[in-house]
Amino acid sequence: MLVLRTLLFGPLHGYGIAKAIRANSKESLDIEFGSLYPALKRLELKGWISAKWETSEQNRRARYYRLTAAGRKQLHAEQSRWSEFVQAVAHVMGTTPEESK
């Protein structure tokens, strides 16, 4: 989900995605590239992102990933699922020991 979200704002190459997630989580999520790469492959296999070889700003060749239409839909679906999840957890955690005082 994080990858899909990151790509919402534009195409990135693999390393760029890792950097972006780290930055956007304020350094708290540091994803190992070793785990990110297979995830990228899975998403690509499912057709939610597409990839193309392009040249980066520093004139280097890299494989850039972008979100597909299906990927966009998937992102929305996962986002709503995540919000529901967060609310549910909040409800559970919300009944704090204060209540039972």
Place this chain on the structure above:
Amino acid sequence: MPDWKYLWPPYRRAQEREMQDELRSIAQIAGRSEAGNLTRAAEQARAVRGWAWLENLWRDARYAVRLLLRQPGFTAVTVLSLGLGIGANAAIFSLIDRVLWRQLPVRAPESLTGIGTDQSYATFLQYHDRFGEAFEGVFATTGSTERDLSTGGEPVAGRVELVTGEYFPVLGVPAAIGRTILPDDDARAHPATVAVLSYPYWQRAFGGDPAVLGRTLRVGKAPYQIVGVAAPEFFGVTVGEAPDAWLPLSTIAAATPGNGNALDNPNISFLAVMGRLRPGITIERASAMLTPLAVQIQLARAKNAPERIRKQIESSTLKLTPAAQGLSTLRARFSKPLQVLFAMVAIGLLLVCVNVMGLQMARADERRRELNVRLAIGAGRWRIVRQLMTESLAISAAGGALGLAICRPAAAAVLSLAGGSARLPIEIDPKVLFFIAGIAIASALICGLIPAIRVTGTASAGALQQGSRTFTGARRRGIGPTIAAVQLALSMVLIAAAFLFAFSLDRLTRYDTGIVRSHLAVIEIDSSEAGYKGPQSAALNRRLLERLAAMNGVESVTFSNNGIYSTRNGNTPVTTDSFQPEPGPNRGAFFDNVGPRFFSTLGTRIMAGRDFDVRDTPASQKVAIINQQFANYFFAGQNPIGRSIYVERPRGGTPETYQVAGVVQDILSDVRRAPRRAFYLPQMQTESNMRSISLVVRTRVDPRALAADFRALIRAEEPALRVDRIDTADALLNRTLSLDRLIATLAFAFGVLAVILAAVGIYGLLAYNVARRTGEIGIRMALGATRGRVISMVFREVVFIAAGGIAVGIAAAAALGRLVAGLVFGMTPGDPAVYTCAAALLAVVASGAAWIPARRASRLDPMAALRNE
């Protein structure tokens, strides 16, 4: 969803290249440390594509093949033994499929029904005209008959089948070229002498030449016009008989001279009648619909029967048999034997698998160190098991390929051993391929699974140090002894089978059939071309007897119409003064027209009265000689000599009267069949026509040496006589026992195999044990154990294994023995002699196999043994 494109190697390589490129580009951009573990990333990514298991399998397979090629001895032994085992199983399986299961290659075989076998033409006509709503059509066939066929050159022995006009249309068999026999061809008023060839015969005799239409086929002396060739797969309705040509039944007088009146004589039953059910009619309904007709037919035949019999007929129902698989005498004869053979080859294969398992166990043990290293550095246990199983599968695959190659020749060999007259094309079809694949995989599992699991077990971890001494005794013997015991048990079953069938065959060949077989030759002559009838026939026979008796080396000569150990026979209703048998199929007796001194030449015991001799002329009192069964049935308790018997004539009228001149021992034409009532007439007196003459000659020397002289003499006497064959009585008897000989031969072969494998198994186990325990033995000997003690120590192991294996084997053999009771003659399968011999043999073999390692152990030099460790 897996990415199917990935299976294509170039695609795979392109993907791999692209991944490496991408990772390299990331590394450049990110700097080495930042990008982290790229190897791991690559590995995980590969797993995502979902074909990792296939890649591993492929890699394991290549490794396995490389490893096996490096050990040619092991590989050769295992692949060869598995190949033979799988091939034998596949051969028997394909025979079973052909004989027992395969449906006829006709339209909708499931609606074919057998209405009756051994029907007369008159009966067939009744069914043909009045089958009504039950059937679409009805036809009859004579089955294959041997006739000489000629296509313009020399006559060659062949087979023809005479069929009624609806045969091909009802079966729905098309012609490959030309046309098939049609109802118009079979009109009694003007039968068309046309012939339809079988496809194989067309290929053989005419080379598949389409210009065969219109040419002439001579059946015996009669010309037939070839109008077509049947569809390639079609072989008739009887499995195992593949005629070369089909002819219309109405032409029977031309095709088989001498049988001209077969169609008109209601007593001659030679047709098989079949029909095709109308759609929607079940076999039970058809049976119900046709029963009134069947009852009517039977009542008409039993005109003079007492009321009780008529009531019986009226309440009977017509029995229709499904004929989707055709008629087959093969099936009845071969069904049980094929199943027994299948059991034997299955056990044989199992034995081979256990043997191979032992070999793989030993091999895996040798690799223990390598495997433990791999386990130690983190390879999963099941990963290694999978790799070992791949090796096992590689061996089985090779064995399966070998088995496929020998399947057809093996099946052909079994068929020829079974008495060669069966014509059965053997092809490999998908069923057989699946079968081979199945048992190859099964044997891979049996052979490989247990060794693989055992050798990767945690208990073996301690053996990481090669040659570590464990002198804590050999209590932990492992699975070796169990494997050896299982081998012995399986071998025991096969060896017991070998003894059982050998004994049975021995009893069969020694049984008193009423004929003394030594130095007895039988000459079969076909006299239809010479056309001798009546008195000339008797005169001819007399001339032949005189000339043969005058030959050097001949003791006595006689002749018979039916022959010795043959299937030819005549049956006719008989009555006597005191006894009127009930009407029905069983009310007659078999008969034969024979020459003078028939019984003394054959060596048959004369129980009362006399043999035929020169006194019996057309002018003297008409006599007959009866056998014991006849005497018991018709003259129970009384003296038959001088009494009269009345034999019905074929065309009706007053019966013939004969006076009983003698009573003889029962002569058996088939050892397994109970003797039947029979009487004999002197042909010199009856002057009956004899189309086939079997001259029986008792010789002073080996009959085979005189065969050429016999032929020359007969040809000199009457060139138109055709000598079909000259055999010894022993050979003729053996031909009737061909099935038993087949089973006994195969059982013997498997018994030998079992002995060899048992010996190898015991030897291997003990040699291995001794090698393993060399150090221990060395210490024992150093501490004072004598040679004898060492030998007995080794033998003690064998005794337990052998006792266990043989006991289990006897139990298994006894259980299976019950199933073969029908195939065994003169004894029961549980006969103790069989088990005693088998157990004794196996014990001797096991001891012999154990002797060599035991002796080697006792000869160990203790110092050398200890030093070698």
